[in-house]
Amino acid sequence: MQPAIRLLGVDKQFPGGYTALKGVDLHVATGRFVALVGPSGCGKSTTLSLIAGLEMPSAGHVYVREREVTGVGGGIGFLFQRDALLPWKTVFDNVALPLRLRRVPNASAQQRAADWIGRVGLRGFEKNYPHELSGGMRKRVALAQTLAYDPEIILMDEPFSALDVQTRDLMEDELLQLWQGSGKTIVFVTHDLEEAIALADEVVVMTSGPARVKARYDVTLPRPRVIEEVRMDPRFTDLYRAMWNDLRDEVLESYARATSAG
Amino acid sequence: MREQLQPVNRWSVLATQIALTLVVLLLWEAGGRAGWVDKLYFSKPSDIGMEIGQWLSHGYILGDVTTTMSETLIGLAVGAFAGIVLGVLLASNRFIGAVFEPLLVLLNSIPRITLVPLFILWFGFKMESKVASAVALVLFVVFFATYTGIKDVDPTLVASVRVLGANRADVIRHVLMPSALTWIFSSLRTAVGFALIGAVVAEYFGANAGVGYRIQYSEANFNTAGVFAGLAVLMVLVTFVDTFIVWTQRRLVRWK
Numbered sequence: 001m002q003p004a005i006r007l008l009g010v011d012k013q014f015p016g017g018y019t020a021l022k023g024v025d026l027h028v029a030t031g032r033f034v035a036l037v038g039p040s041g042c043g044k045s046t047t048l049s050l051i052a053g054l055e056m057p058s059a060g061h062v063y064v065r066e067r068e069v070t071g072v073g074g075g076i077g078f079l080f081q082r083d084a085l086l087p088w089k090t091v092f093d094n095v096a097l098p099l100r101l102r103r104v105p106n107a108s109a110q111q112r113a114a115d116w117i118g119r120v121g122l123r124g125f126e127k128n129y130p131h132e133l134s135g136g137m138r139k140r141v142a143l144a145q146t147l148a149y150d151p152e153i154i155l156m157d158e159p160f161s162a163l164d165v166q167t168r169d170l171m172e173d174e175l176l177q178l179w180q181g182s183g184k185t186i187v188f189v190t191h192d193l194e195e196a197i198a199l200a201d202e203v204v205v206m207t208s209g210p211a212r213v214k215a216r217y218d219v220t221l222p223r224p225r226v227i228e229e230v231r232m233d234p235r236f237t238d239l240y241r242a243m244w245n246d247l248r249d250e251v252l253e254s255y256a257r258a259t260s261a262g
Numbered sequence: 263m264r265e266q267l268q269p270v271n272r273w274s275v276l277a278t279q280i281a282l283t284l285v286v287l288l289l290w291e292a293g294g295r296a297g298w299v300d301k302l303y304f305s306k307p308s309d310i311g312m313e314i315g316q317w318l319s320h321g322y323i324l325g326d327v328t329t330t331m332s333e334t335l336i337g338l339a340v341g342a343f344a345g346i347v348l349g350v351l352l353a354s355n356r357f358i359g360a361v362f363e364p365l366l367v368l369l370n371s372i373p374r375i376t377l378v379p380l381f382i383l384w385f386g387f388k389m390e391s392k393v394a395s396a397v398a399l400v401l402f403v404v405f406f407a408t409y410t411g412i413k414d415v416d417p418t419l420v421a422s423v424r425v426l427g428a429n430r431a432d433v434i435r436h437v438l439m440p441s442a443l444t445w446i447f448s449s450l451r452t453a454v455g456f457a458l459i460g461a462v463v464a465e466y467f468g469a470n471a472g473v474g475y476r477i478q479y480s481e482a483n484f485n486t487a488g489v490f491a492g493l494a495v496l497m498v499l500v501t502f503v504d505t506f507i508v509w510t511q512r513r514l515v516r517w518k
Contacts, residue, residue, distance in 0.1 A: 054421050072424045084422035088440040088517040097436065101427035129517045149427070 002066055004030040004153055004185035005051055010060035011210075012046050020046040022210035024060070030152075033179065033186045035196035035203045037247060039254040043211030044189040045081075048155045051187065052078050064153065074102075077146035077154040081161060083138055085130040091117060091141050092126040098149040116144040120174070136167040140174075147178065156188045160195070172199060172227045180224055193247060197221075197239050198230050205246045208254035215246045302486060309487040310494065317491065322476065329472040331499060333389055333461035337396020338453060342404045344397070346446060349408025354434060363409075370402045378464050387468050396460030400453045407449030411442030447511040454503045458496060473499075 005028040012021040020043035028034050036044045049055040050062050053072040062069040064076065085094045095117055099109035117126055120140040130138055139159060146154060160168045176199065179186060190196050196203045197219055205215045219239060221230055230236055287307045293299040294306025301309075317323035348366075352359040378395050385391035419437050428436060465474025473492050480488025 049421075052421075052425055054424065074427060076425060078422065078425040080418050080422055082416075082418045084418050086419060086423070086436065086440070088443075088515075089436075097423070098426040101423075101432055131517070145426070 006063040019210040035200035038206030077151035079159040305486040313491040333392040338457040341397040341400025345404025353412035392464040395464035396457040399456040399460040411445030415441040
C-alpha cells in the first residue's frame with residue numbers, strides 16, 4: 001500500500017538560525033493513526049506544518065501520497081492547538097466554509113455542514129458564534145469543519161491539550177469513533193504519552209530540538225478502544241514504560257536546556 | 263465587606279447631562295446679560311439661537327448644511343475607500359508594504375491643514391478642493407487602521423483557512439477583512455470628525471457656500487453669534503453621522 005506521508009532527511013531551519021528539525025525520516029502508512037510524541041517545543045508542530053505545506057523544508061523532501069509537497073494543497077485537514085475557528089462566523093458558517101471554498105453547490109454544502117454539526121453533537125448551536133461556546137464545543141466545531149470536506153489525511157497538533165481531563169477523554173473517544181473505519185490517515189502530535197498510546201496504532205518518539213526520530217513503537221492494543229478502559233490494559237502499562245524510558249532522556253535534556261538558557 | 267458594583271442608571275446619567283448643559287447655558291446667558299462676559303467676543307445663547315432661527319427662516323442653513331455635508335460625505339467615502347484599499351494592499355503584500363509604509367508615515371507627518379491652500383490652488387473654490395482636503399485627513403486614519411487591523415490578525419486563522427482551501431482572495435475576504443473591520447469602524451468614527459474638519463477648514467480658506475464659509479463670513483462681520491451658531495450646526499451634524507456609524511457597526515460586527 002502506498003504511504004500517505006513520507007519525510008526523507010528533512011531539515012528545517014528558521015530565519016534567525018533556529019533549527020527545528022534535523023534529518024527527520026518519517027513514514028506514515030495510509031489509514032494509520034500515528035502519534036508523534038516528544039518534549040514541548042521539539043519541532044513536532046513544525047513537522048505538521050511541513051506536511052500541510054504551510055512551511056517548506058530547508059533540506060530533504062516531504063511527500064504526501066507520493067507527491068512532493070510544494071505548497072498548501074487539498075485533501076489535508078489540520079486541527080490546531082489554538083482556536084482556529086473564525087470568530088466572525090457562526091458555527092454553521094465555520095463548518096460550511098471549507099465546502100464553500102471548494103465551490104460545493106450550496107444545497108449540498110448546507111446539508112453536509114448540518115449533518116456534521118449533528119454528528120459532533122452540536123445540533124441547535126448552528127447560529128451561535130464561537131465565543132459563545134465552551135472549549136470542548138469549539139473543538140467539536142473544528143472537528144466537524146475538518147471532517148466536512150472529507151480529507152484523506154488529518155493532522156492534529158495537540159488539539160485537546162487546552163481541555164479539562166473529562167472533556168478530553170470524551171473528545172478522544174469521539175475522535176476514535178469518527179475515525180474508525182473511515183480509512184483516514186491521522187498524524188497526532190502530543191506531549192502526552194498516555195494520550196498517544198490510547199489513540200494511536202503507532203507512536204513515534206522524537207528527540208528534543210532539533211527534532212529527529214528517536215524510536216517507533218507499534219501499539220497492538222485491540223480496537224475498538226474505549227479510552228478509560230484501554231488505560232487499564234496491562235499491555236498499555238508495558239508500552240508506556242518502554243516509551244517513557246526513551247522519552248524521559250529527551251524531556252530531561254530539553255528541561256536542562258531550558259533552565260540553563262533561562 | 264465586599265464592595266458591590268452598582269450598574270449606572272442611564273436615566274440619571276442623562277438627566278445629569280441635560281442639567282449640566284442647561285446650567286452652563288444659563289450661566290453664559292446670565293453672564294452675557296449682566297455684562298460679566300463681553301458679548302462682542304462671546305455672544306450669548308439666546309442670540310445664537312436667534313441667529314440659527316434666522317438662518318432657518320432665510321433658508322441659508324439648508325444650502326450650507328447640504329454643501330458641507332456633501333463635501334464631508336464624499337470626502338469620507340473617497341478617503342475611506344482609498345484608505346481601505348491601500349491598507350489591504352500594503353498589509354497583504356510584504357514587498358509593497360516594505361516600499362510604501364515609510365512613505366505613508368512620512369506623508370502622515372505633514373500637518374494636513376497646510377495643504378488646504380494648495381488644494382484651493384489646484385482645484386479652485388468649488389467643491390473639489392473641500393473634498394480633497396477631507397480626503398487628505400480621512401485617508402491616513404483609515405489606512406493605518408486597516409493596515410494595523412490586518413497585521414494584527416492571528417496567523418493561526420490564516421494558516422487554518424488556507425488548509426481549508428482558501429486562495430489569496432479568499433483569505434482577504436474571509437479572514438483579513440473581517441478582522442480589519444472592527445479597526446476600520448472605530449477609525450471611521452474618528453474619520454467623520456476629520457472629514458468635517460477638512461471640509462470646513464477648506465471652506466474657511468475660500469468658498470461661497472457651506473457652514474465653514476458661514477462661520478468665516480460671520481467672523482468677518484464681527485457676528486460672534488453667527489460663529490457660535492455655525493459651531494452648533496456642526497456639532498449636530500457630526501452627532502448624526504456618528505450615530506449612523508455606530509448603528510452600522512452594531513449590525514456588521516455582530517459577532518463580538
